[in-house]
Amino acid sequence: MNPTRRRRLLWVLLLVVAAGIAATLVALALQRNVAYLYTPSEVLRGEAGEHARFRLGGMVAAGSFQRAQGSLEAHFKVTDGDAEMPVVYDGILPDLFSEKTAVIATGRMDGNRFVAEQVLAKHDETYMPKEVADKMGMAHQKHDVPPTPAEQTP
Known part of the structure; x- marks a missing residue:
């Protein structure tokens, strides 16, 4: 083989190795930022796993919201x-954010409670994120509860 x-060939091999390393780093970065519902x-x-970061979705339970006196710390179910x-x-x-409304909280488990880093509330009275609507629809079918308007949307 001439010089x-x-x-x-060396340049092509270096380029392939560099592209492989870049793709691996991108995949690892994306995997760390994924938060399943x-x-x-x-x-x-x-x-969900014990120490994994994930999203918790559902409805805020009626009568469960409490705020610690003089702080921003909120407790709810x-x-x-x-x-x-x-x-x-x-x-x-x-x-x-209010009781009996859809909510998605992102965070981690700490013992038997969920410590949220971010809380998202629905933005109108009929909207519910598709993932939450699907899972709530399964729970409603199990308990023979009529579906909400948000769960009926395709």
Whole structure:
């Protein structure tokens, strides 16, 4: 093999190795930032993992919201109709956050409670994220509850 071909082959091999390393780094970065959505029942069954970051979706249980006096720390429970999960959030809650409304909280488990880093509330009275609507629809079918308008949307 002449020196010119050897040099070209070396450059091509270096380029392929560099592209492989870049693709691996991108895949690892994306994997760390993925947060799957689970309902309280799925979390209690252990499907979410103990130390994984994930999203907890469901409805804020009626009568469960409490705020610590003189702080931003909020305590509430998220339910899917089968189970309730206590949630702690230290921050400003969205304006539309209230009991008996859909919520998605991103965070981690700490013992038997969920510590939220971010809380998202629905933005109008009929909207519910598709993932939450699907999972709540399954819970409603199980308990023979009529579906909400958000769960009927395709």
